[in-house]
Amino acid sequence: MLYLDSCIEGAQKVIADETVDLVIADPPYNLKFGGTNYTKNKKPRFQIFANDNLSFPDYRRFCLAWLKQAYRILKPGSHVYIFIDWRTYPDMARWLKITGFTIKNCIVWDKKNMGMGWQYRYQHEFIIMAVKGKKKVRRIRSRNQTDVWQIPRIPGNQTIHPTEKPIDLMKRIIENSTEENEYVVDLFAGSGVVPEAAENLNRKWDAFEIDPGWAQVSIKRLNSEST
Numbered sequence: 024m025l026y027l028d029s030c031i032e033g034a035q036k037v038i039a040d041e042t043v044d045l046v047i048a049d050p051p052y053n054l055k056f057g058g059t060n061y062t063k064n065k066k067p068r069f070q071i072f073a074n075d076n077l078s079f080p081d082y083r084r085f086c087l088a089w090l091k092q093a094y095r096i097l098k099p100g101s102h103v104y105i106f107i108d109w110r111t112y113p114d115m116a117r118w119l120k121i122t123g124f125t126i127k128n129c130i131v132w133d134k135k136n137m138g139m140g141w142q143y144r145y146q147h148e149f150i151i152m153a154v155k156g157k158k159k160v161r162r163i164r165s166r167n168q169t170d171v172w173q174i175p176r177i178p179g180n181q182t183i184h185p186t187e188k189p190i191d192l193m194k195r196i197i198e199n200s201t202e203e204n205e206y207v208v209d210l211f212a213g214s215g216v217v218p219e220a221a222e223n224l225n226r227k228w229d230a231f232e233i234d235p236g237w238a239q240v241s242i243k244r245l246n247s248e249s250t
């Protein structure tokens with residue numbers, strides 16, 4: 024179910040230790056992002072979302088707190104996928120290790136279309152894939168795939184959330200790292216893409232979104248799916 028709550032306090036309240044088969048986290052990257060950056064002619068389509076405009080010490084504390092929850096709820100040997108871009112990768116990798124995770128790979132999501140950026144326009148993001156523990160680590164569905172994923176991003180003028188991810192990206196993660204009826208937790212639901220993907224793939228799921236407006240967008244997406 025979708026919880027209108029912070030994933031930190033919310034997960035602590037409702038998710039028991041070592042019960043989850045997969046955690047997906049698409050957190051704020053702390054980039055003050057409003058969907059479209061200001062230019063002379065364009066204003067952002069969206070407001071900056073929660074926890075995307077923190078001081079570095081606050082952002083560090085925030086990330087360590089949700090990573091701790093991710094670690095607590097995951098079954099040993101299970102996977103976590105964390106979206107991040109090149110600017111925050113070094114810090115996130117360090118915080119993952121501090122929390123106890125072992126990083127297995129860094130998937131490059133090639134969005135196939137260029138986005139913003141002055142010195143070379145951005146076309147990729149990273150998805151860190153890490154595991155809890157070192158023993159009996161779960162394997163992905165098929166070894167016959169690389170760590171570069173070419174999946175088109177949603178065009179900027181068609182997104183319903185400033186950082187909305189394509190459903191095929193979330194489906195690929197879920198199919199690679201879980202079986203039917205297993206349990207997926209999405210720590211940052213945004214517009215509800217992970218819940219929709221999990222629902223489509225017959226996985227159990229829970230998700231957290233702190234902002235009532237975005238929680239409503241998720242609920243609308245899920246309702247339109249089921250009708």
Ligand SMILES: C[S@@+](CC[C@H](N)C(=O)[O-])C[C@H]1O[C@@H](n2cnc3c(N)ncnc32)[C@H](O)[C@@H]1O
Nearest residue numbers: 029030049073187188211213214216232233234
């Ligand atoms: C990068 S976006 C996720 C986008 C989502 N994957 C999608 O495709 O629509 C991060 C979301 O996390 C939410 N958020 C920020 N802090 C949170 C917290 N402590 N707990 C739960 N959600 C939070 C923000 O409101 C924002 O909607």
